[in-house]
Amino acid sequence: MVEIKNLNKWFGKNQILKNVNLSVEKGEVVVILGPSGSGKSTLLRCINRLESVNSGEIRVGDDLITDPKINIFEARKKIGVVFQHFNLFPHLSVLKNVTIGCTEVLKMSSEEADKIAKKLLERVGIGEKVNAYPSEISGGQKQRVAIARALAMQPAVMMFDEPTSALDPEMIEEVLNVIKDLAKEDRTMMLVTHEIGFAREAADRAIFIDGGEIIEQAPPKEFFSNPKTERAQAFLNKVL
Amino acid sequence: MIVKQYLPVFRQAFLNTLGISAVSLIFAFIVGLIGGLCKISKNKIVHGIASVYVNAIRSTPLLAQLYLVFFGFPYIGIKFSPFLTGVIALTLNSGAYITEIVRSGIEAVPKGQTEASLSLGMNYYTMMRRIILPQAFVIIIPPLVGQSVVLIKDTCLLSIIAYTELTRAAEIVVANSFAPTEGYLTSALLYLSICFVLMSFSRYLEKRQKKV
Amino acid sequence: MNIIEMSQHSIPFLLKGLGVTTYLALISGVLAVMIGVIGGIGRGSKIFIIRMLCSIYVTVFRGTPFLIQLYVVFFVLPSFGITLNVLQAGIGTLAFNSGAYISEIVRAGIEAIPKEQTEAALSLGMKPFQKMKFIIMPQVVRIIIPPLVGQLILLVKDTSVISLIGIFDLIKVGRELAIASGENPLIIYGWVAVFYFVICYPLYVFSIRIEKKLKLRY
Numbered sequence: 001m002v003e004i005k006n007l008n009k010w011f012g013k014n015q016i017l018k019n020v021n022l023s024v025e026k027g028e029v030v031v032i033l034g035p036s037g038s039g040k041s042t043l044l045r046c047i048n049r050l051e052s053v054n055s056g057e058i059r060v061g062d063d064l065i066t067d068p069k070i071n072i073f074e075a076r077k078k079i080g081v082v083f084q085h086f087n088l089f090p091h092l093s094v095l096k097n098v099t100i101g102c103t104e105v106l107k108m109s110s111e112e113a114d115k116i117a118k119k120l121l122e123r124v125g126i127g128e129k130v131n132a133y134p135s136e137i138s139g140g141q142k143q144r145v146a147i148a149r150a151l152a153m154q155p156a157v158m159m160f161d162e163p164t165s166a167l168d169p170e171m172i173e174e175v176l177n178v179i180k181d182l183a184k185e186d187r188t189m190m191l192v193t194h195e196i197g198f199a200r201e202a203a204d205r206a207i208f209i210d211g212g213e214i215i216e217q218a219p220p221k222e223f224f225s226n227p228k229t230e231r232a233q234a235f236l237n238k239v240l
Numbered sequence: 241m242i243v244k245q246y247l248p249v250f251r252q253a254f255l256n257t258l259g260i261s262a263v264s265l266i267f268a269f270i271v272g273l274i275g276g277l278c279k280i281s282k283n284k285i286v287h288g289i290a291s292v293y294v295n296a297i298r299s300t301p302l303l304a305q306l307y308l309v310f311f312g313f314p315y316i317g318i319k320f321s322p323f324l325t326g327v328i329a330l331t332l333n334s335g336a337y338i339t340e341i342v343r344s345g346i347e348a349v350p351k352g353q354t355e356a357s358l359s360l361g362m363n364y365y366t367m368m369r370r371i372i373l374p375q376a377f378v379i380i381i382p383p384l385v386g387q388s389v390v391l392i393k394d395t396c397l398l399s400i401i402a403y404t405e406l407t408r409a410a411e412i413v414v415a416n417s418f419a420p421t422e423g424y425l426t427s428a429l430l431y432l433s434i435c436f437v438l439m440s441f442s443r444y445l446e447k448r449q450k451k452v
Numbered sequence: 453m454n455i456i457e458m459s460q461h462s463i464p465f466l467l468k469g470l471g472v473t474t475y476l477a478l479i480s481g482v483l484a485v486m487i488g489v490i491g492g493i494g495r496g497s498k499i500f501i502i503r504m505l506c507s508i509y510v511t512v513f514r515g516t517p518f519l520i521q522l523y524v525v526f527f528v529l530p531s532f533g534i535t536l537n538v539l540q541a542g543i544g545t546l547a548f549n550s551g552a553y554i555s556e557i558v559r560a561g562i563e564a565i566p567k568e569q570t571e572a573a574l575s576l577g578m579k580p581f582q583k584m585k586f587i588i589m590p591q592v593v594r595i596i597i598p599p600l601v602g603q604l605i606l607l608v609k610d611t612s613v614i615s616l617i618g619i620f621d622l623i624k625v626g627r628e629l630a631i632a633s634g635e636n637p638l639i640i641y642g643w644v645a646v647f648y649f650v651i652c653y654p655l656y657v658f659s660i661r662i663e664k665k666l667k668l669r670y
Contacts (some may be wrong), residue, residue, distance in 0.1 A: 299649040299656065303623055304623055307623070307627060307630075307644075311630065396517035410520070420528050420531070427520055431520060435516070436511065
C-alpha cells in the first residue's frame with residue numbers, strides 16, 4: 001500500500017532522513033518508534049507531501065507522491081492524518097469539522113455528509129457533542145473528533161503523528177481505545193507513538209528509527225523482547 | 241528644473257517639519273506617560289479624566305482640534321504663533337494615542353512581576369520605576385515609533401495655519417511656478433524618505449522583539 | 453447671539469455636512485476594505501511581481517500624508533490625463549490610503565493563523581483556494597475585526613481632510629459657518645466635535661465588545 005524507496009531529506013545542512021526504505025502492506029498496522037529528533041514525524045509528513053523530499057520515491061496505492069506532476073490534492077484524499085495537536089478548526093462546530101472535508105473536497109451533499117459524520121462521531125464516543133465547538137471540549141474529545149474527521153474521507157491509509165503525546169494522562173486511554181478499535185478492522189495504519197503498550201497489543205510491525213535511518217523492524221513481540229541492534233536495546237532500556 | 245530653483249524652500253521646510261515633529265513628540269510622550277499612569281490608576285477621578293481626554297481626542301479629527309486651537313483660542317484672548325499652535329495641537333493629539341500605548345505596555349508586563357516586587361516589600365513608586373516601567377518601555381518602542389510616523393504625517397495639516405512645513409512649501413512652490421507635479425511630488429518624496437527610514441527601523445525592532 | 457440661538461442656527465447646516473461626511477466614509481470604507489483584503493492577500497503571494505507591487509503600494513501610501521496624496525491625485529494626475537472631481541478624488545484617495553493600512557492588518561491576521569491549520573486543511577485534500585475560503589479567512593476575519601474597526605474610525609476622521617480640496621463635509625460647513633458668523637467659533641466647533649464623537653465613539657465601543665465575543669481559542 002505504502003512504498004518508500006531510498007528516501008533522503010535535508011533541512012539546510014542537517015540530513016533528517018537517510019536512505020529510508022519502507023514498505024507497508026494493505027491492512028498492516030505499523031508503529032514507528034524512536035528517540036526525539038530521529039525523523040519519525042518528518043517521515044510521516046513526507047508521505048502526504050506536507051514536507052518535500054530531496055531524493056527518493058514515495059508511493060501510496062497507485063499514486064507516486066514524489067512525482068511533481070501528479071495531482072497531490074487528489075492523492076491527499078486517500079491519506080488520513082491525525083496530528084499531535086489535533087488541529088481542529090476552531091471556528092467550526094464539531095459536526096462541521098468532520099463534514100467539511102466531505103462537502104468541499106469529496107463534493108458530497110450536506111445530508112449525506114451529516115449522516116456519515118454523525119455515525120463516525122457516535123463510533124468514537126462523542127455523538128452527544130455534535131454541535132459543540134472545539135474550545136468547549138476536552139483534549140481527548142478533540143483528538144477523537146480529529147480521528148472522525150480523517151475517517152470521514154474514507155482514506156486508504158491512516159497516519160497518526162504522536163496522537164496521544166499532547167494529552168493529559170487520564171485521556172490517553174479513551175483515544176488509544178478508539179485507535180485499537182480501528183486497528184482491528186482491515187485498515188492500513190502508520191503510527192508514530194511512544195505508547196509501547198499499544199504497540200505490543202495492536203501493531204503488526206514495529207519500526208525503530210534513529211538519526212534518520214531505519215535501524216530495526218520486527219513484529220512487536222520479537223522487537224520488544226529481543227532487540228537485535230545496540231541502539232534499539234539502548235532505546236528500549238530507557239523507555240521500558 | 242523647477243525643483244532646483246526652490247530647493248532652499250524645501251530644505252527649510254524639511255527642517256521645520258522635523259523640528260516641530262521632534263518637539264511635539266517629546267511633549268506628547270510626557271503627556272502620554274502621565275496619561276498612561278493615570279489610566280491604570282485605581283483612583284476613579286484620575287482614571288476618569290484620562291479616559292475623557294483620550295476618548296475626546298480619539299473620536300474627533302485632528303483638523304477639528306487644530307481649528308479649535310487656532311481659531312477658537314483667540315476668542316478667549318489667547319493667540320499663539322503657528323509654531324506653538326502646531327505643537328499644542330499635535331502634543332494633545334498624539335498624547336492621547338501615546339496614553340493608550342503606554343497603558344497597554346504597562347498592562348503587558350506579566351502580573352508576576354508586580355507580585356514579586358510587592359513580595360520583596362517594594363512600594364508602588366519603586367516598583368514602577370525599577371521593575372515595571374523599564375520592561376514596559378521595551379514593549380512600547382515599536383508602537384511608539386509607529387505613532388511618531390503618524391505625527392510626522394500629521395504635521396502636513398499645519399499648512400492650514402501657515403506654518404511652513406513640507407506641505408505648505410509645496411503649495412508655495414506650486415503657486416509660484418504652476419508646476420503641481422514637481423511641487424507635490426517633491427514633497428511626497430521627502431515625506432516618504434523620512435517615513436521609510438522610520439518604518440524600516442520599526443520593522444527591525446519588531447523582528448528583534450520576536451526573537452526574544 | 454447667545455449659545456442656544458447660535459446652536460439652533462448652525463445645527464441644521466451641520467447635519468447636512470454630517471450627511472456628506474457619512475456618505476464619504478461609507479463609500480470609501482467599503483472600497484478600502486475590498487482593496488485592503490486584496491492587498492493583504494497579495495502581500496503574501498508566492499508570485500514575486502504581485503508581492504512587490506503590493507509592497508510598494510503599501511509603503512507609498514503609508515509613508516506619505518493623506519493630504520499630499522489628495523493634492524497629487526487632484527492637481528497632478530490631470531497632467532497625466534486623469535481628471536477627477538472633488539468627490540471622486542476624495543473617495544478614491546481615501547479608499548486607497550486606508551486600503552494600505554487594512555492590507556497590513558489583513559496580512560498580520562493571515563500570519564497569525566497557526567501553520568497547523570493549513571496542514572490540517574491540506575491533509576483533507578483541500579486545494580489552496582478552498583483552504584483560504586473555508587479555513588483561513590473565516591479565522592482571519594475574527595482576528596482582525598478590532599484593528600479593522602480602529603482603522604475605519606481613522607477613515608471617518610480622515611474624511612475631514614477632504615474638506616481642504618473643497619468638499620462641503622461636516623468640518624467645512626462648520627468652518628464656513630464660523631467665518632460667516634464672525635463671532636465666537638467655539639460653539640460651532642464644539643458641535644462639530646460632538647457630531648464626530650457621536651459617529652466615532654460607538655464604533656470604538658463596538659470594536660471592544662465584538663473582540664470579546666469573537667475571541668478564538670485553539
